[in-house]
Amino acid sequence: MKRKLLSAALAVALGAGAGYVLNASAQQKPEVLVKQRQSAMTLIGKYWGPLAGMMQGKVPFDAAVANRNARYLEVLAQMPWDGFAESTKDTQEKTRALPAIWSDAGKFKEAQERLQTSTAKLAQSTKDEGAFKAAAGEVGKACGNCHDNFRSK
């Protein structure tokens, strides 16, 4: 009975993840990869937005929100990159990804690492408003650096 219930639940759960059983992104359809990487960017925008507001003084500094969002960003900063597989280079999906992502892969990798490093530092900075603002500035620069070079206007 327990096993039967589990199987039923699994069948449902797997519906959501159908086609995701392998780890390597190479096996994924390009349109799935594009959707996944855009989803990561959407969530980075969700959690970065309030922090940008705090950094600019448009929103009062809130250490708890800053800490939560920065911790989320540190994890989310790991997620978009395997979605930029070579197989997505000529996708028909709507995307602002520029060819430099693949032609200048070393620089793109550096840009990824800059976001990862700066969000990790941000997550360590949120007890102090001044430290937070400085660290958030570095995150903003990491976003801008990558968008300038690898995303169309």
Add this chain to the structure above:
Amino acid sequence: MKRKLLSAALAVALGAGAGYVLNASAQQKPEVLVKQRQSAMTLIGKYWGPLAGMMQGKVPFDAAVANRNARYLEVLAQMPWDGFAESTKDTQEKTRALPAIWSDAGKFKEAQERLQTSTAKLAQSTKDEGAFKAAAGEVGKACGNCHDNFRSK
């Protein structure tokens, strides 16, 4: 000069997060909330898929991948829920969200917590294949329970 560079980078970075300066989801447009919550579900699918495959024995157990994905899932399981604000109830966006999300909010909250609890346990289970499989079964049931009750077929 440094300040000028920072401002330029910020302007770019904020382009991605425009409209996200406030923390409360109530201030967000319903279509943004729907996109954000669907993005969280897309990423939950991305990282759950390989674990479901391992649980079913379709993919060999890989402790490192299991650990990474489970840690990601633990964090992602925090992210969809504020996207189900009342303001999204009558959205024109394509969504499978059922009215029970708002009419049975207590049960929906329990379903959220079940995913959060089970993914947290999963992240603690990945050193041992047997423990992992048992914990993954609970995550699968949490997914299925919520989809059965709050998502249209």
